[in-house]
Amino acid sequence: xxxxxxxxxxxxxxxxxxxxxxxxxxxxxxxxxxxxxxxxxxxxxxxxxxxxxxxxxxxxxxxxxxxxxxxxxxxxxxxxxxxxxxxxxxxxxxxxxxxxxxxxxxxxxxxxxxxxxxxxxxxxxxxxxxxxxxxxxxxxxxxxxxxxxxxxxxxxxxxxxxxxxxxxxxxxxxxxxxxxxxxxxxxxxxxxxxxxxxxxxxxxxxxxxxxxxxxxxxxxxxxxxxxxxxxxxxxxxxxxxx
Numbered sequence: 332x333x334x335x336x337x338x339x340x341x342x343x344x345x346x347x348x349x350x351x352x353x354x355x356x357x358x359x360x361x362x363x364x365x366x367x368x369x370x371x372x373x374x375x376x377x378x379x380x381x382x383x384x385x386x387x388x389x390x391x392x393x394x395x396x397x398x399x400x401x402x403x404x405x406x407x408x409x410x411x412x413x414x415x416x417x418x419x420x421x422x423x424x425x426x427x428x429x430x431x432x433x434x435x436x437x438x439x440x441x442x443x444x445x446x447x448x449x450x451x452x453x454x455x456x457x458x459x460x461x462x463x464x465x466x467x468x469x470x471x472x473x474x475x476x477x478x479x480x481x482x483x484x485x486x487x488x489x490x491x492x493x494x495x496x497x498x499x500x501x502x503x504x505x506x507x508x509x510x511x512x513x514x515x516x517x518x519x520x521x522x523x524x525x526x527x528x529x530x531x532x533x534x535x536x537x538x539x540x541x542x543x544x545x546x547x548x549x550x551x552x553x554x555x556x557x558x559x560x561x562x563x564x565x566x567x568x569x570x571x572x573x
Contacts, residue, residue: 338465385429447524505531
């Protein structure tokens with residue numbers, strides 16, 4: 332995972348090396364705990380729980396699942412984070428710091444939420460250090476506070492536009508199989524990143540229809556006859572007209 336951070340320190344202890352060390356440690360910890368590809372992660376152990384009896388969650392795991400369920404609800408329940416081997420619609424519920432599965436075979440895979448969730452946690456780390464002006468980027472997923480939220484350099488080259496002009500927002504982006512660029516702006520990087528990945532699996536027309544129906548702020552950049560063209564949802568236009 333490649334990350335960048337720009338910030339204005341508020342005291343002499345917030346050196347580049349110290350901030351970098353804390354961020355690297357946090358990224359490694361969260362990836363180890365929540366990646367479904369790692370057999371000893373909390374998510375993997377949760378999926379190994381072969382029962383409908385409730386599972387007591389750690390605070391971190393509960394926050395991660397809440398972030399995933401938030402993106403899941405924004406997608407109208409279509410975000411692919413739950414699966415089940417037997418028949419029936421998979422579901423999970425969180426109550427009193429416990430997780431309940433609708434079936435013992437329900438599997439939870441929130442890898443498409445993980446990068447954005449880590450960005451949100453990095454932003455929280457900056458807040459804990461009382462840093463008010465920062466921009467954090469992880470594999471292109473961005474969170475900013477006090478800084479204008481800028482597109483990543485490679486996004487800027489594609490879009491021929493440099494600055495979103497947004498503050499205190501998150502940006503997530505993904506490429507479609509055809510190379511179009513799907514950009515989602517939202518309050519959290521977890522939602523923005525996951526929704527951009529989900530919409531990027533569709534063709535442009537279908538993605539725009541989904542975004543309109545679900546009120547998702549999305550900008551889709553395509554190459555038409557050698558020129559870049561932008562297709563935006565009403566929610567996206569509303570952000571920039573306000």
